[in-house]
Amino acid sequence: MPEEIDRIILRVAQVMIHELKLEDVTPETFEPDVDLVDEVGIDSMDLATVALVLQDEYGIRIDEDDYPKLTTVRFISEYIQKKMDK
């Protein structure tokens, strides 16, 4: 369902921008494949914050051990989609 994943990508980008107060980027222009650690400069505490907000919103459990995999907005969105499909 490409439309569904696009919606999640947009929402993850919104949460990321809002929670981390990212400047010079909008949800629409946030490149979903950009590396969040290397290129955006987010760290583990930032990611944990975003994960907590997304957990609330989607009613899923994000496993702490899965953080290393969640390196782009697309990976996070696909992870959420998989959890919701279960």
Add this chain to the structure above:
Amino acid sequence: MTGSMFDVYATENDGENKLKIQNENAWKFSEILEDPMVKDRWEKVRKYFFLRESTYDMTTRCNIRCEGCYYYEGEKQFTNDNRSPEAWQKLMQTEKERGITYVVLAGAEPSLVPELCEICYQKIPLGAIATNGLKKLSEQIGYRIHISVWGNDNTSRRIRGAENMLISQIDKYKDDPRAVFVYTFTRENIDEAEEVVRLLDQNGCRTTFNMFSAPTGYDGTLRHNEKSLLHVRHTMTALMKKYPVSIWYSHYNVVAHTHPLSLHDLYSCSYPRMNVSKSIGLGRSFRQYRSDLTWNRDVSCCVPDTDCSDCRHYAAGSAVVTARMFRHAANPDTFKAWLDYVDTYLTVWVMGYEKGENLCHEPVAPPDLKVLIKESQE
């Protein structure tokens, strides 16, 4: 003491928590933040999530020799000092470029190379210096200064070989807003803490607590056992009650640092030495430089050559407990406990950060306590 040491941490309040923790989705993060005090504290501490730490041994030299000193264990003591100002300037510039925003200047005794400390401060203005406090550091260096205290002056003479140590430390740093005195509890000096803290309090000095954590292979009389951990726990709690302003600590600090399990066993240490992941967090960015400016990922942590199964070191906890925010956000009690811990950590380590009142007024169990209790019953 009755029952297992694990039972010590099972307060009535914990029972309710455990039930909620078992249901993973019992609490939403947004629900936890509905409490205005929690929300305010959360907003206060999260401003410091930009801190990225590394540590630096400044020199192999020290002006005293202390029993159980982690620095004079292992290989690092045998390196050659690099005292080139240009080399240190270059290192700090490189560190800044790779995202380091906070430095800890430690072993063996940084005050013996003040010119290098000043270079670090000029390049990266947030940090702390761990010193024995016998030689005052220039006020030009605006880092937090952690002055190590290992007991009263009789004990310092015996295990550190230094005369009138506490008096000397107080004379140098009593009016210095950078200074925080770090009382390290060993198995032998627990009952001396009261007189030391009282003297510090009378002189307007701030105190926080550390736990002696045995270097690898050390089996001497300073190493803690179950009985001494419990004794320290009661002592810390009583001192916090008696000196609520001059002691920077929280009930959750007490729980985390006097638990029978080490910090690694409780929280899974995130320093490279115990964490293979290089993708994010300390495993990615933390380095522990020796005084020759080399570093080795395999031994990188804030107190190298400490026995991880005995590590309750305050510096380790500041990173390891703080990094476990996600698991503490399981319910309001553990999250408040975590906020108290982080608030304490920032006060102790960051100049300009003001400590708030602790949100928890009694011990709260670590997030995985339910597992520990189960193990203790088997």
